[in-house]
Amino acid sequence: KAGKSSNPKQEFTSLIEKEGMPETIIEDVYKELQEQHPLLSRIKYVYVKYLTKWLLNDNPKQLAKWGEITDEIEKEIKSGFRVVDINQSKLSAFLFISKGLLDLGPTFLDNYVRTVLKEAIAYGLEEGIINGAGVKGEIVGINRNVAAGVSINTETGYPLKEKIKATEFTPVKYGELVGKLVKSEKGFIRPVTSVDLVVNPVDYLTKIMPATTYLTADGKYVNGVFPFPTNVIPSSAVPEGTAYLVLLDEYFLGMGMNSNAAIEYSDEYKFIQDQRTYVAKLYAAGMPKDNTIAIALDISELQPLMSLF
Numbered sequence: 001k002a003g004k005s006s007n008p009k010q011e012f013t014s015l016i017e018k019e020g021m022p023e024t025i026i027e028d029v030y031k032e033l034q035e036q037h038p039l040l041s042r043i044k045y046v047y048v049k050y051l052t053k054w055l056l057n058d059n060p061k062q063l064a065k066w067g068e069i070t071d072e073i074e075k076e077i078k079s080g081f082r083v084v085d086i087n088q089s090k091l092s093a094f095l096f097i098s099k100g101l102l103d104l105g106p107t108f109l110d111n112y113v114r115t116v117l118k119e120a121i122a123y124g125l126e127e128g129i130i131n132g133a134g135v136k137g138e139i140v141g142i143n144r145n146v147a148a149g150v151s152i153n154t155e156t157g158y159p160l161k162e163k164i165k166a167t168e169f170t171p172v173k174y175g176e177l178v179g180k181l182v183k184s185e186k187g188f189i190r191p192v193t194s195v196d197l198v199v200n201p202v203d204y205l206t207k208i209m210p211a212t213t214y215l216t217a218d219g220k221y222v223n224g225v226f227p228f229p230t231n232v233i234p235s236s237a238v239p240e241g242t243a244y245l246v247l248l249d250e251y252f253l254g255m256g257m258n259s260n261a262a263i264e265y266s267d268e269y270k271f272i273q274d275q276r277t278y279v280a281k282l283y284a285a286g287m288p289k290d291n292t293i294a295i296a297l298d299i300s301e302l303q304p305l306m307s308l309f
Contacts, residue, residue, distance in 0.1 A: 037122045038233045042248035091124045091282045130237040133157025140287035147291040163298040171227040194229035199243040201234040210304035246294035253286040
């Protein structure tokens with residue numbers, strides 16, 4: 001109704017100012033992205049709205065102290081909270097829609113916009129979660145060294161993680177790699193029941209699949225064989241020859257929306273073509289909770305499983 005009124009821009013602006021952008025819209029869009037992009041399905045996002053700070057538990061393991069029944073209570077439990085500044089960045093895309101499509105109704109238009117924009121948003125999120133530098137409006141990716149006290153370059157952002165050479169996924173070698181994710185920077189042991197291996201789709205077929213597949217005695221191939229429970233997640237945002245062993249549920253992604261600028265459009269830019277320009281924006285802040293939740297692997301010389309026997 002607002003789009004087809006005599007003054008649609010004013011009608012739409014008034015609608016947003018009165019109603020705001022419902023939280024369910026953010027949840028629905030992100031849910032759709034999760035269903036089709038395995039990387040995003042492993043990220044636990046938090047809808048932070050307009051918050052500028054967030055509390056993370058930085059001291060998860062604290063022991064009570066044993067003593068005699070008549071002893072004084074001596075153990076003080078410290079909160080261990082770390083305040084995280086939520087400096088939200090903008091992820092945006094635009095598209096043109098013929099004004100004639102408005103006659104097809106809001107349901108069609110909603111589906112059309114989602115179909116066109118959700119892939120752009122999904123790939124933008126994946127790129128940021130994996131490769132974000134943390135400067136110039138980018139979130140911080142899992143490929144960055146975010147250790148306490150690390151120097152941040154104003155141009156290139158956080159330094160890249162040093163790669164660990166991985167030539168085989170035998171129990172001993174793979175166990176050593178997974179073991180690097182178990183202990184936090186502060187030395188606390190985190191429970192790890194499974195890990196995520198994020199790889200380029202080409203590397204999955206040429207490196208990971210041969211390294212985790214064997215031929216049984218009855219002539220059948222069994223693939224996806226890891227010494228430790230592993231979720232393999234292909235992503236085109238990962239460069240070939242590289243993989244990231246990571247605990248994706250330990251990545252912090254805070255998502256919010258500016259209710260006055262979530263969606264904007266203009267009829268002037270493509271006036272002659274009788275098209276309306278839509279600009280969609282998503283605001284988010286993201287970074288690894290700890291530098292030890294991910295390691296970078298050089299898998300350029302990863303050996304096939306069969307060649308090791």
